[in-house]
Amino acid sequence: MTSKAKDSYGSEAVEPGAETQEQDRLLDSTRGDKIRRRAYEIYLERGSEPGRELEDWLQAERELTTDADQSSNRPLAGKAVTYKALGGPEVIEYVERTVRAPAAGEVRIEVKAAAVNPADLMFRDPGWPNMTSNIVPGMDAAGVIESVGPGVSRLHPGQKVIAAVNPVRPEGGAQAQHIVVPAASVVPVPEGVSLAQASILLLTGLTAPNALQITALKKGQILAVSGGAGLLAQYAIAAAKRQGIKVIADANPADAELVRGYGADIVVERGPGFAKAIRRELPNGVDALLDTASLGEESFGAIRDGGIYIPVRGWGDKPAERGIKIKPMTVSGVLERTEWLELLRNMVAAGEIKLRAVEEYAPTKAADAQRALVAGSPRGRPVILF
Numbered sequence: 119m120t121s122k123a124k125d126s127y128g129s130e131a132v133e134p135g136a137e138t139q140e141q142d143r144l145l146d147s148t149r150g151d152k153i154r155r156r157a158y159e160i161y162l163e164r165g166s167e168p169g170r171e172l173e174d175w176l177q178a179e180r181e182l183t184t185d186a187d188q189s190s191n192r193p194l195a196g197k198a199v200t201y202k203a204l205g206g207p208e209v210i211e212y213v214e215r216t217v218r219a220p221a222a223g224e225v226r227i228e229v230k231a232a233a234v235n236p237a238d239l240m241f242r243d244p245g246w247p248n249m250t251s252n253i254v255p256g257m258d259a260a261g262v263i264e265s266v267g268p269g270v271s272r273l274h275p276g277q278k279v280i281a282a283v284n285p286v287r288p289e290g291g292a293q294a295q296h297i298v299v300p301a302a303s304v305v306p307v308p309e310g311v312s313l314a315q316a317s318i319l320l321l322t323g324l325t326a327p328n329a330l331q332i333t334a335l336k337k338g339q340i341l342a343v344s345g346g347a348g349l350l351a352q353y354a355i356a357a358a359k360r361q362g363i364k365v366i367a368d369a370n371p372a373d374a375e376l377v378r379g380y381g382a383d384i385v386v387e388r389g390p391g392f393a394k395a396i397r398r399e400l401p402n403g404v405d406a407l408l409d410t411a412s413l414g415e416e417s418f419g420a421i422r423d424g425g426i427y428i429p430v431r432g433w434g435d436k437p438a439e440r441g442i443k444i445k446p447m448t449v450s451g452v453l454e455r456t457e458w459l460e461l462l463r464n465m466v467a468a469g470e471i472k473l474r475a476v477e478e479y480a481p482t483k484a485a486d487a488q489r490a491l492v493a494g495s496p497r498g499r500p501v502i503l504f
């Protein structure tokens with residue numbers, strides 16, 4: 119044992135042979151004094167029994183370690199929605215796994231709700247064979263922080279939070295009882311919103327500031343948004359309005375008022391004549407088009423010469439026309455943009471984004487949740503509750 123340990127445990131009580139690295143570890147911990155004192159009491163209670171010092175120290179540590187301390191440092195067992203292979207909804211399982219403790223700059227979250235997004239379906243059935251299988255899907259989580267790793271001071275255990283999650287990593291995605299994620303991808307849940315509702319905000323929401331940054335539109339310029347009644351359109355329209363950008367969007371007549379409510383200045387009728395409908399309202403065309411309905415080339419006519427087209431599901435190398443710049447985007451590179459997560463949270467708190475209704479599913483019904491998304495959710499999102 120080190121001299122430090124001998125002095126405080128009591129040199130007369132400890133045999134020189136009892137020195138171990140394990141005792142050094144216990145002594146070096148922040149609770150070392152308490153452990154040392156309690157270990158000495160245990161030693162006295164036991165009576166002098168040389169060779170049992172380490173046992174005394176470990177018992178003292180156990181007695182002084184709370185459940186929270188234990189869990190923050192240890193892996194946790196839990197269940198996760200998992201794709202056992204690529205394919206249809208039949209590959210979805212709900213299986214046991216272990217989740218590691220958070221490392222520096224990370225937090226571990228007890229997930230209460232995880233939204234089901236179109237991206238989840240793409241990872242299950244990407245249309246090409248080389249995608250990793252055994253993936254835990256989900257890019258949107260809401261829950262309670264269970265523990266934080268070293269260096270995390272902005273967030274604390276017990277706090278209700280939402281997180282944007284990258285499923286393509288060893289730890290997997292959001293649809294699990296526990297997840298470990300970078301603290302930068304996590305913000306407190308907006309006030310007055312349930313965890314289930316809050317779980318539909320971040321992944322799709324991050325796409326909105328991302329798209330606006332890509333367009334670099336200035337106040338007074340014009341953004342068109344196809345699929346105006348959709349979730350991404352709702353967030354993008356609200357984010358554009360915040361920057362003073364004018365918005366024109368399409369919708370079925372029955373949804374026109376809804377889309378105006380998101381903040382669209384002009385709403386045109388949805389249909390095959392999208393580009394013509396835009397030009398009727400704005401003969402010079404728009405500065406940029408965010409194509410959330412994936413209308414593709416047929417929508418180019420809406421964009422002015424040299425304007426910007428943003429596809430949301432990849433593009434390949436198909437050519438544009440009239441100097442239009444095609445700028446595909448992916449959200450995976452911006453999941454740790456904490457300032458954008460805070461922006462979205464503030465927009466909900468300010469009523470600029472009104473979170474939609476959610477349909478709730480048990481984790482064992484994750485396949486049904488995905489089927490419901492494909493069938494067309496009535497202006498909401500399926501959410502898995504844990």
Ligand SMILES: NC(=O)c1ccc[n+]([C@@H]2O[C@H](COP(=O)([O-])OP(=O)(O)OC[C@H]3O[C@@H](n4cnc5c(N)ncnc54)[C@H](OP(=O)(O)O)[C@@H]3O)[C@@H](O)[C@H]2O)c1
Pocket residue numbers: 236237321322325344345346347348349350351368388389410411412429430431432447448449450494
């Ligand atoms: N690249 C990225 O980083 C990223 C991030 C998030 C989302 N996305 C993608 O963005 C797309 C939209 O996502 P979302 O969450 O907003 O989905 P969503 O809520 O289903 O919205 C899509 C909207 O488009 C409408 N629509 C479909 N076909 C149309 C057509 N021919 N003309 C006009 N409107 C049409 C839909 O109408 P109904 O309501 O009548 O069905 C729906 O309102 C998805 O493809 C998603 O994968 C990409």
